[in-house]
Amino acid sequence: MKYKSKMCVRCGAHPHSRDTGPSRAVLSIHWCSPGVRFLMDLNSASNVVIQVLTQASSQDSTVLKPAAEQLKQWEAQTGFYTVLLNIFTNHSLDVNVRWLAVLYFKNGIDRYWRRVAPNALSEGEKSALRAGLITNFNEPVNQIATQIAVLIAKVARLDCPKQWPELIPTLIESVKVEDDLRQHRALLTLYHVTKTLSSKRLAADRKLFQDLASEIYNFACCLWNHHADTFLQQICAGAEPAALSSLERAALSLKVLRKLTVHGFVEPLLNTETMGFLYAVFDRLRQFLECSRGIGVEHVCRERMEKIIILFTKVLLDFLDQHPFPFIPLIQRALEFAVSYVFTEAGDGIMFERFIVQCMRLIKMIVKNDSFKPSKKFEDSKPETINAHQIKMSFFTYPTLTEICRRLVTHYFLLGEEERTMWEEDPESFAVEESGGDSWKYSLRPCSEVLFIDIFHEYSQTLTPVLLDMVHTLQGPTPLEDLNALLIKETVYNAVGLAAYELFDSVDFDEWFKRQLLGELQITHERYKLLRRRVIWLIGQWVSVKFKADLRPPLYEVILGLLQDQDLVVRIETATTLKLAVDDFEFRTEQFLPYLESTFGLLFQLLQQVTECDTKMQVLHVLSCVIERVNLQIRPYVGCLVQYLPLLWKQSEEHNMLRCAILTTLVHLVKGLGGDSQNVYPFLLPVIQLSTDVSQPPHIYLLEDGLELWLVTLENCISVTPELLRIFQNMTALLELNSENLRVCIKIINAYIFSASPEFLQMYGASICQSFLQLLKDITMEGQVQVLKVVENVLMVNPDVGPQIFHALLPPVLRGILDGERYPVIMSTYLGVLGRVLLQNQGCFSSLLNQMSQECNQEVDQILGNVIEMWVDRMDNITQPERRKLSALAVISLLPSINSIIQDKFCGIINICVESLHDVMTEDPETNTYKDCLLMSDNEPQETQVNENDEPPTEQDKRKRMIALRDPVHSVSLQHFVYDKLKTQQELLGDDGFRSLMETVDTEITKQLQEFLQRF
Structure with a gap:
């Protein structure tokens, strides 16, 4: 129990x-x-x-x-x-x-x-x-000790120094003790506290950190020197365990100094201790580099030595980044140090990749730093800038630049054995190796290429002859048995591609392409694939820089051949060059059409052959670009791709980025297929459904591209199918997100309105109205305008049912007009919505006035008078001719009337009409008549395309034209409409009554009105 x-x-x-x-x-x-x-x-x-x-x-x-x-x-x-x-x-x-x-x-x-x-x-x-x-710094477990240090730093960020003044003194005292464990843990904590406090950016916090730096900087320097000297003595004596412990302490104290030096001083140049430490960094770097020469790769201290060497370079890089002017006295020493180790024999035997990268970064930052570049008017530059420029000019002499350029190209650009092995064993990883973003900061090859580009740009006059000389010595075919010659030629071609923009005036690339490069691409030997891949890459770099249009057909011929190359890396590189050629401003569809079918088929084969997600994405982007540029011409050739994409979509279930690439491809595919895209709906619509369903986890990655695909599908559908209509169930949740995708969501709603208005409004009108009511409470002015334009479109397309479904949105519009909405764009939109109701559904307009009369406890006529008065007053807020004409049609539609309020406001109504007549009427000198320029006729041909690259009209464009043909703005002559309304008003009041009414209008306005109405 x-x-x-x-x-x-x-x-x-x-x-x-x-x-x-x-x-x-x-x-x-x-x-x-x-x-x-x-x-x-x-x-x-x-x-x-x-x-x-x-x-x-x-x-x-x-x-x-x-x-x-x-x-x-x-x-x-x-x-x-x-x-x-x-x-x-x-x-x-x-x-x-x-x-x-x-x-x-x-x-x-x-x-x-x-x-x-x-x-x-x-x-x-x-x-x-x-x-x-801070009672005990004796934690025996490293991981827990680190967490405690971070924990103390978090508290220090909030409480130090005001609520915790004893923290720093306690840490410093603990660092001085003889106990190794306690000393290390206190130093570890001091580092994390310093790191955290240095990251605070408010002025008061920065002042506190600067005060801290001035207090402990000398101690930190002494501590660092002590541990560094101790390590060097112990490593020379062979005391490895003790040396490892000292090295760890030296690294931690250096990390503290790094934060203090970079963030602890407003004018570090005036602080002798700070500059002394920075000068000492170069000496310590040499000591540690020489020390590393004497110990093997397997030595217990080797890895940590390399880390502290990198830490030294980080101090210099961070200081240069944050304090370029105080760094000027260090420029000469920094350049001498970095260049000697990276570009001379001084670094032989002691260099490792990460250190080379850091040195290259240091050179690049000095070369590119804007603070070291004088302005165009040299004499207007700061003295410090002129000093830095002179130091650079005296250092970067012709011999130095030549040596840097040659070693970058022939040594650091060289494909090493490890890379060549990767080419053979994992060609896809080799071909799509990450080289964008910040990868150059961490990898040797990208870093050397970025440094070359920057130095060549800065000193192009000096280096152009050097590079051209290297090219000249490599003319003609290269012996297949000479691997080193092939590799050197590959690096020189790489350099010419990287420097394409700088070499524009110095290289006749068209002639070089015909005389040399085309021939090299014909050499099919296995070993020559190094150059086939590099040459086609080189052409891709130049195609948008300097490449004659009449050379494009030979280029497409070459690309067709290389897409069938026996080497996968060459095929992938060729696909990338094709994308660059097709995506270029000079691309001409008619030149490419003879090669389209074969090229597209080979690209599709490549897409099937590659297996890695990144490679498939890359090839898909090429396919997308081709489809986009040739547009409707792609239709006969996409059957294979349409059949393959569902399988690829299924295989990529765990790879959302690949699915994004598929969505992008589908966007261009649907545009290319136009109305024929309905044939792929069995695959297309479930993809849209999944991508835009916020209850499905993948939507986080797929939503943006999925919405674009949804919109394009609607724009190109011949008619909205029940399945396409059903997808709109996803929209309510999307509108609730109120995210940056709202603009696309609004476009999608508009597309449904133009495509299937009656069925669509019946199914979803009420929910859209509720969503809009919520949205209007907390979106930007631009968002409000977009929402109200949807309402206006509904009223335009379906003037009978639309006002009933969206009735809840109309009173706020009318209130906004009566209150004199202060934002012109919103007021213009309000008047557009009300103009649609007044012109096309006067019963709804009367109902709206009655409702507002009850709310405001005012007479209906008084509200009507206020509306007309506000309309006249804010007519200038309306800028588009179509909206101005709509206003004129709406207000004149109040006639004929014997209502005293309307007659009181008659002058304002005529003013609006005359203004609009000036906007939309054009004079025909031959017939001496006026014509409404906004009128559209079904017999008139649609506007011809400006040029061959313009997209043809979509199905939605056709629907919008049909809707416009029914729209009073485009189907009713304003001139005739005003004439008819005034004539019926005259018949209603009689000649005398009408004459009295017209006398309320300004004489000049009356003359202008007569001018328009007499010249039909």
Whole structure:
């Protein structure tokens, strides 16, 4: 029989339950009771939490989840973090329990340490915790020690120095002790505290960090020098364990100095200690590099030595980035150091890739830094800038630049054995190796190429003859048996491609293409693939720089051949060059059409042959570009791709970026197929459904491209199918997101309105209206205009049903007009919406006036008068001729009328009409008549395309034209409409009454009106 007891009414715990399973056994003492605040002693509370932390580190989810929930309930309770501190500082406990304890403590700082946070820790508890955190720096486990250091840094960010003035002095005293472990942990903590405090950017915080830097900088320098000297002595003496320990301390103290130096001084140039340290960095770098020469790759200190060497270079790079002018005295030494190690024999035997990259970055930053470049008016430049420029000019002499250029090209551009092996064993990875973004900062080949581009750009007059000389020596075919000659030629061609823009006036590329490059592409030998790949890449670099149009057919011939090359890397590179050629401004469709079928087929074969996700994406982008540029001409050739894409979509279920590429391809495919795209709906529509369904996890990656595909599909559909109509169920949730995709969502709604208005409005009109009501409350002015334009389109396409469905949106529009909406664009849109109602559904307009009359407790006529008055006053807000004509048609449609208010406002109505007549009427000198330029006729041919590259009209363009033909703005002559309305008003009032009415109009306006109405 189970022992029963009452549950705690505050937290639901069973204080004495003995048979509640492992996940509840820990609740014998519960945190909601006063005992937690602390009637129980610390040890008892610690035992309770240790049990839960033990369960929370379990691999069994049935044990872990309840424990995690319990910890979550406790984390806001008083005393919880004191218990956690007690646990993770108890070295006798299990490491996993202590690890979890420190993580929970660290995460709690973000949530509960600030005074304004909900359930914030009390000042008393925080004070006790701060004292406990720096009592002992003797944590034996490295990972936990690091977490404690980060934890202390998080507290320091919030409390140091005001609430925690003793932190830095305590750390410095602890760093001075003889105990190795305590010294290391204190130094580790000092680094994380310094790093965190240096990242604060408010002016007051930066001032505090600068004060800290000035106080401890000398100590930090001495500490660093001591540990660096100790390491060098110990490594020479062969005391490896001790040397490793000293090296670790030297690295940590250098990390502290890096933050202090870069962020701790407003004018570091005036601080002798700072500049002294920076000069010393070069000496220390040489010492450590020479030391590394004497120890083997397998030495226990080798890896950490390389890390500290890189850390030295980071100090220089960071200082140059943040303080370019104070770096000027260091330019000469920095260039001498970097160039000597990277471009002379001085670096032989001690260089490693990451260090070479860092040195190249240092040279690049000095060469490219805008602070070191004088303005066009040399004399207007700052003295410091002129000084830096002169230092650079004196260093970068002709011999130095020549040596840098030649070594970059013939040494660092050279394809190494490892890369050639990768070409053979993993050609796809080799072909699509990442080279964009910031990869140049970490990889040798991209870094050397970026440095070459920058130096060549800066010193092109000097280096152009050097590079052309290298090209000249390589003319003619290269012996197949001479691998080194093939490799050198490959690097020179690489350089010519990278410097294409700089060589524009110096290289006759068209002649070179015909005389040399075409021939090299015909050499099919296996070893010559190095040059086939590089030459086709080179042509891709030049095709948008300098390449005659009449050479494109020979280029397409070459591309066709290379897409059938036996080497996959060559085929992939050729596809990339094809994209560059097709995507160029000079591309002409008629030149490419003879090659389209074969090229497209070969690209499709390549897409099937490659297996890696990145490669498939790359080839898909090429296919997309081809489809986009040839447009409708692609239709006969896409059958194979249409059949393959569903399989590729299924295979890419775990690769969302590949699916994005497929979506992009589908966008261009649908545009190319136009109305024929309906044949691919069985695959296309489920793809759109998945990509735009916010309840499906992949939408995070696919939504943007999925929305574009949805829109393009609607624009090109002949008619909206039931399946396409059903997808709109996704739209309500998308509108609720109110994200940057709102503009596309609005376009999609408009496309449905133009495509299938009656069925669409019947199914979704009410939900759209509700979504719009919510949206209008919290979107930008531009967003409001876009939403209201949808309403206007509904009223234009379906003037009978539209006002009923969107009736809830009309009163706010009318209120906005009556209140004198101050934003002209929104007022113009309001008047457009109301103009549609007034012109095309006067029954709805009357109903709207009656509703507003009841709301405002005013007469209907008074509201009508205010509307007309506001319309006249804000007519200038309306800028588009179509909207201005709509306003004129709307207000004149109030005639004929005997309503006194309308007659009172007659002058304003005529003013609007005359203004609009001036906007839309054009004079025909031959017939001496006026013609409404906005009128459209079904017999008139549609506008011809401006040029062959313009996209043909979509199905939606055709639908919009048909709708426009029915729209009064484009189907009713304003001149005739005004004449008819005035004539019927005259018949209603009689000649005398009408004459009296016209006398209320300004004489000049009357003359202009007569001018328009007499010349039909």
